[in-house]
Amino acid sequence: MDTSWAATATAVVLVVVPPIWSLTRHLVTLVHEAGHALVAVLTGRRLNGIRLHTDTSGLTVSSGKPRGPGMIATAAAGYLAPAGLGLGSVLLVEHDHTPWALYAGLATLAVMLAFIRNWFGLVVVALTGAGVGVLIWRAPERVQDFAALTFAWFMLVAAPRTVVDLWRHRRQARTRTSDADVLARLTFLPATVWNIVFLLLTLAALAGAVRLTGLVS
Secondary structure: OOHHHHHHHHHHHHHHOHHHHHHHHHHHHHHHHHHHHHHHHHOOOEEEEEEEOOOOOEEEEEEOOOOOHHHHHHHHHHHHHHHHHHHHHHHHHHOOOHHHHHHHHHHHHHHHHOOEOOHHHHHHHHHHHHHHHHHHHHOOHHHHHHHHHHHHHHHHHHHHHHHHHHHHHHHHOOOOOOHHHHHHHHOOOOHHHHHHHHHHHHHHHHHHHHHHHOOOO
């Protein structure tokens, strides 16, 4: 089994095995909230803080116009961020730019530390940063490639799963505070449509990565 297949198989295990997923889900939340934060800043909003919770939920608070394209983009970024990061990471590794992916991840985590507003979030970001640092400065190249590919495929597989989980949560919960519900209040599209959009885009990213890497010929 070559590196790509081994990394993909490992990533699938990290997503589908419940006891493992209960831990690895925190990484998805981290990327989800980082997506909100990045787009908030890029659209001119002021980033106030990020929280990561023990139940794998998270919260990113930004200030600015309560409506408009910037707020819509910020709200939509969370569920799309893992798929986007996964696809970008796969492309970097496939083109022999693994160090770029690792250093970009480390820089992002360093910036996030300044905006984390709770202890659990601080621990998650710090431990993740430490792991990336060990890969950069201690791991041989083949281990870096495997770890980066595993992370990339993990994000690509996890992204649609979290969207399906969102769908289930909205059906079971009485509260309507999810990103899809926020987007429904900001636009003319109902939350269910946004849920479908998230699912289609995350599946498209996964299919695109599969096609680009030739995993399925």
